[in-house]
Amino acid sequence: MKQSSLSYLYKSITSTTAVAQERLPTNTTTHNHPVHRWFNFIAGFSPEFVSNCIQTLPNYRNLALLDPFTGCGTTQVEGLFHGMNVVGYEPHPIFFKIANAKTQMRSKNLGEIEAIIHHGLRNPVDSKILGEKPYEFLAKLFSPDTLSRLVGARIAIQNSPYAIDDLAFLVLSKVLDNASHSQTDGIYKAPTSIKRSHDVEDALLCITKMIADDREYIGSRSTSNCKIVPTSSENMSDVQSESIDIIITSPPYINNFDYAEMTRMYLYFWGIANTWGEITDLVRAKLILNTTTALKGHKEIQIQDRYRNRLPDSIQRDLLPIVEKLRLARKIKAGKKEYDFLIYPYFSQMMSVIRECRRTLKSGGTFHMMVADAALYGTHIPAPQILAQILLDCGFANVRCDQVRKRGHRWTLDKREGSEIGLGEYHIQARRF
Ligand SMILES: C[S@@+](CC[C@H](N)C(=O)[O-])C[C@H]1O[C@@H](n2cnc3c(N)ncnc32)[C@H](O)[C@@H]1O
The missing domain is CATH 3.40.50 (Rossmann fold)
Incomplete structure (x- = not known):
């Protein structure tokens, strides 16, 4: 069998x-x-x-x-x-379409999608049609021949009945991953790190076979x-x-990935954005603010006050010395990073999500969150413990916060000034009554 x-x-x-x-x-x-x-x-x-x-x-x-x-x-x-x-x-x-494709795991069209992409790969299109910035970026990730073939496949999908199909989007995006000679899944790696690239047709075969195998196994x-x-x-x-x-x-951790940067290849390839400014407006501005998200529009005193005042008094008291330390650090550090401006927005936005979680949960319902703490300019931000306190303030009970793994010692302590407390990832659990 x-x-x-x-x-x-x-x-x-x-x-x-x-x-x-x-x-x-x-x-x-x-x-x-x-x-x-x-x-x-x-x-x-x-x-x-x-x-x-x-x-x-x-x-x-x-x-x-x-x-x-x-x-x-x-x-x-x-x-x-x-x-x-x-x-x-x-x-x-990008993640919206990927998650949709994976959760509609049994939609029937894989064979047709494969045939359309295959046809497109054999009919290359001048990759300059991508526009100046996307072309400049993507030309560093693919050979000229590979990029033209990938653009051919994109055009073939867009001229087909699968123009907005999420599975077609996933399949060709995955072909991009495999055909790139740079790492594409990490932070700030592309386009400088080198990896083995695959022939586009081999990559297509590989991903469609994997999907077909999984579907066969899943059955009904x-x-x-x-x-x-x-x-x-x-x-x-x-x-x-x-x-x-x-x-x-x-959630996004306070100091972690730039979800726009790590998806720049797809955003440019699919024509969702044509410049970094567009990526900021269309993607970064919609995400929970963290160290990698644009602070534009969040730095004014009134806006900072609004975010701070939404937080319970006890949380404001905990955050104030952190914000002050970061403000002082900004003045003396060469990078002048404005970390002090993101503390109130991050926790205030997270509190809005936690409130919504409480509203939507049934009485007796359970809550699980994996989240990490951070060190910014050597100042420890105990995000899991602060979020656990916010859960209590929002009416959750049985709140606990357990460290699941240590992380970031090399990164935090060597490349940056670290806090004395080691960083970690924590599992927060709570119940709604
Ligand atoms: C840590 S990742 C989640 C990863 C997920 N657990 C998985 O296994 O694929 C956090 C996600 O939150 C999304 N995100 C950021 N801001 C958001 C917001 N305001 N509302 C909903 N999602 C958001 C990011 O785009 C990112 O995909």
Whole structure:
């Protein structure tokens, strides 16, 4: 039976999987999991983390699962595998389409999509049609011949009935990954780091075979529903109050990835943005503010005050000395980074999401969040503990915050001035009563 070649993949579908605790917050196990492996990124957590959280529920089938920070849809895919009804929010246009494609895992059109892309790859198009900045950037990631063929495939999709199809988008985006000779999934790597590139037709065959294999294995297993909303989860009015049984999520960390930078290749290739300024306006401005997100429009005193005043008094008292330290550091550090301006917006925006989480959870519903602390100019920002306090302030109970792994020692302590406290990733758990 064909299943034998794939059976190693399916261990996480309904059983808690033993995986080293340090790997739970990472995406390092996704290649072992069907559908998750179609498209993933370094900021994702593991399917095992999601599965473990789901299995704390005595009876999870047909229950409602929400992830307010969807990313590539790890929570949603795992929720579907567990027979749950899932909902998510994701304003980043690339991740929104990827998560949609993965959660519509059984849509039927793979053969046609493959044939259209294949035809396009054999009919190259002058890549200068991409526009000046996109061409300049993409020409560093692909050979001229490969780029023209990829553009041919994009045009073929856009002239076909699959012009806005999310699976076609995923397949060709994945071909881009494999055909690039630079790392494309990390922070600030592209276009300077080198990796092995694959022939475009081999790459296409490889991704479509993987998808077909996974679909064959899944068969009729997934019957539940998924909806992903392309807006910020600060307002989740599409989700009814007290309708959700469990929330499993991981927000942007205060000092971590630039989700726009790491997707620049796709944003330019697909013509979603034509300049870095457009990327900032169309993508970065919609995301929770962190060290990598544009501060434009958030620095004015009145706006900073508005963010601060939304926070409970006790949190304001905790944050004030941090903001003051960062303000002083900015004056004496060569980089003059305006970290002091992002503290109130980050926690205020996160509080809006947490309030919405409380509103949408049923009484007795559970909340799980994976999140990290940070050190900015040597000042420790205990984000998990502050978020745990915000949960309490928003009316959650049984709040706990456990370190799952240590992280960032080399990065934080060598390249930057570190805090004395080692950094880590934390699992925050809470219950709504
Ligand atoms: C840590 S990643 C989540 C990764 C996800 N758990 C996975 O495994 O793929 C955080 C995600 O939050 C998204 N995000 C940022 N701001 C948001 C907002 N205001 N509302 C909803 N999602 C947002 C980012 O685009 C990013 O995809």
